[in-house]
Amino acid sequence: MTASAGNAAGGKPRRVLILVENLPSPFDRRVWQEATTLHANGYAVSIICPTGKGYESRYEAIDGIHIYRYHLPLEAEGAKGYLVEYSLALFHTFRLAWKVHFARGFDVIHACNPPDLLFLIGGFFKLAMGKRFLFDHHDINPELYEAKFGRRDFFYKLMVLFERWSFRSADVSIATNESYKKIAIERGGMKPEDVYVVRSGPKLDRLRVLPPVPALKKGRNYLVGYVGVMGAQEGIDLLLQAAQYIVQTLGRHDVQFGLVGGGTSLEQMKQLAQEMGIADYVTFTGRVPDQQLLEMLNTSDVCVNPDVANDMNDKSTMNKIMEYMALGKPIVQFDLVEGKVSAQQASLYALKNDPVDMARKIVELLDDPARREQMGAFGRHRVINELEWEYEAPKLLAAYARLFPGAAPALQMSK
Template identity: 30%
Template sequence: MPWSRQPETAMGRRMKIGIIWKNDFPWDVRVEKIARSLLAIGHDVYILSANTQRRARYETLDGMGIRRLPATPSRWLNAVISIPFYLNPFWFLFASQVVRRERIDLIIVRDLPLILVGLWLKRSFRVPLILDMAENYPAMYREALDIGGWRACVYLIAKNPKIMEFVERQTLGSVDHILVVVEESAERLMRLGIPGGRLSVVSNTPRLEDLDRPAILEHRPHSWLQLIYTGLVQEARGLEVVVRALHLLRERGLDVRFRIVGGGNYLSRLVEMVREKGLQDAVEFTGWVAHQEVASHVNDADVGVIPHPKNDHTDTTIPNKLFDYMACGRPVVVSSAAPLERIVTQERCGLVFTAGSPENLADVLARMSADGAAREEMGRNGAKAVRRRFHWERDAGALRDAVARFA
C-alpha cells in the first residue's frame, strides 16, 4: 500500500524513488544523471543494482542509496543471480524487500528486461511505475541474430527477440509513464498504441557544467585528417566500414587516420582486419580509458565518426557520442540511421554517408579532408546546438516534469 505522505519539494511531494538498473552500479552515465537530477530537487533516490562484483549490499554514494543483489563466493552463481531475465526470482525478491524496507514511492525501471519486476512492484505495493526505455530491445535482439555466430545461439535462447517483442506489447500499456531517448522512439511507441501524453523524450545529452572543463589534450592541427570513435567495439557498430573506407582513401593518396577509444568483443577481429589491409600506421586502438579522459581524445581529433548500420534498432535510438563530439566542437560524419541523419542535417554539424557503404564513406571523408573551413563551421554549429538544445539541463526538465506527475 502507499506510504504516509512526505514533505513537499519545489515540484510537489518529496518522494523516495527506486531506480532498478540491470547491471552493477557504479557506473552508468544515464542512471547517474537521472539520480542526481532527482536528488537535486529534493527526492531521495535508491539504485537497485546487480552485484556481479560482490560489492557491499548497502552503500551511500554521493547521496544516492545503493542497494545491491546478494552476492556469493561463487562467481558463476553470482552471475546467475544477477541475470536481468524477465522471471529471475532473485530480482523479484530483492526488489520487493528494498521497496518494503525503504518505503519506496515511485519505481523507475531502466529498460525492458526487468519490466516484469517493475509491474510486480507496482501491483504489490500500489506505487507508480516509470519505464526508462533507452533501447529498442526487440530490434536490438533481432540485430544480434542477423549478425549470426555463437552469440546468435545465445540470443535465440536467452534473449529471443520474439519473446521480448511479446513482453513489450503485453506490458507497455500497464506502465504509468515511459521515458525515451529520441523522438523516433516515441513515434514507434505511439504506433504501438501508447498515448503521446504518457511519453517523454529524455535524451543522452551532456551536462552544461561539464562543457567548460579543461581537457588533458588540446586540439592541435594535423597534416592528416584525424578521425575518432568512442565506445563499444562490436560488430553491430559498423567499424569495419571505416577501416574499408580508410583503405580506399589510401589508394587515392589521402592520409586519413582513425583512433578507436574503447573495447569490446569485436576488437580482435578489427585488429586483424587492420593488419590485413596494411593500415597499422593509420588505425590506433587505445582500449578503454577513464570516462573523464574521453573528451580529451575527442578534442585531439578532427572529426567524430558514428558508422552504425541502419536498422530498426539504430533508427529508434541515439548514441551519447554524437552529443559528446558536438559538445567538443568537432564536426561529425554519421551513417544514415534516422535520428543521426535528422539531427546532423538539421543542425548542419557534419555530413551523412549511406550506412554500410565504405565507398560512400570514403567520398564523404575526402570532402571533409579537403575543406578545413567547412569542418570548423560544422564544429561551431554542433557546439552551439548543444548549448542551445542538446544538453542535460533541458532533458532533466522533461524528467522532472514526468516525475512530478506522481509527486
C-alpha cells in the same frame, strides 16, 4: 511555501528505485543524469545495477544516491548467453529490490531497458504493494534482436511481446526521441499523454573542451575519433574498411584513427585491423576513464558514427553524436533518420552502409579546415542552446509530476 518536486504533501521525500542492467552507475551517463536531477529536486533515489570495471563495490552512496550492485559472471553473446545473463540479472535485481524496500523504501520503480523483462519486477511491486511503475525506454529490443541476429523468428516475436507488456504495465513511460514515442503509442498501446520525450542531452560540465594531445596522433597530421560500444550493430568493421580505403587506396598515411570503448567485439575488431594491414593506423583504447575519452575526442579533427543503417539505428538517438557536437567536432555518419534530427548541419551523411563513401567524406572534411570549424561551431551552438541536459531535465520532472500529481516540477539542476 510549496514543497519541492520530490516531496509528498507532508514533506516526506518521494522515494525512487531505478533499475538498470546493461551498465553500472554512475558510468551510465543518462541514468546518472536522471538520478542526480531527481535527487536535486527532492526525491530520495536508489539504484540497482551490475558491477563493472572501476565499479566493483556492491554498495556505495555517491552524491546522496544509494547504489546497490550485483555481479554478472559473463557478457552475453548469442541467444543462450542473453537468456543466462538476463535470468541472473532479474534474480539479483529482485533480490536487491527487497533489500532496498526494507532498508530505504521506494514509491516508484523506474526501470531502464534492456532487457524488456524488468516489468516483471515493476509489475509485481505495483500489483502487490501499490508502487508506481515508470518504464524508461532506452533501446528498441525487437529491432536490436534483428540487428544482432538478422532474423524475425520466435524470439523476435517474444521481444515484441515483452515490450508490449512493459508498456502495458507502466503508469508513465519515457522515450528518448519522437520515434520511440511513436512506438510506445502504436506498438505499446500507451496514451500519448503518458509518454514523455526526454532526450539524452549532454552535460557541458562533463564534456569539457580541452587542449589537444598531439601524441594521440602517433606522428600523423590528423586524427579521426570514435567513442562507443564495440558491438555488431555499431559498424566498427565498416569504419575499419573506410580507414583501409583512406590509407591503402587513397594513399593517405597522414591519418590516425582513435577508437574509444569496450564491448563484445573489441578483440575481434583488433584482429580485423591486423588482417587488413591497418593496425598501425588504428588505436583501440578499450573502456577508459572520462579524462582519456575527452583527450581523444578533443584531439580529433573529425568524429565518426559508423552505426549500421538498420531499423534500430534509424530510430535511435546515439549519445556519441551529442558528445561530438558538445565538443564542437564535425561529424561523418551514415544517413539515418534520428542521426539527422540530432546533428543537422554538424554532420556529413554517407550513403547507407557504404564505407567508401564514408571514407571520401572523412577526407573531404580533413582537407577543408574552414568547413570543419563551421560544422563544429554549429553543433556546439545547438547543444548549448537546445540539446544540453538542462533542457531535458524539466521533461523528466514533468513525467514524475504525472506519476505524483501533487509534485510541482520546480527544477533544481544537479551539480
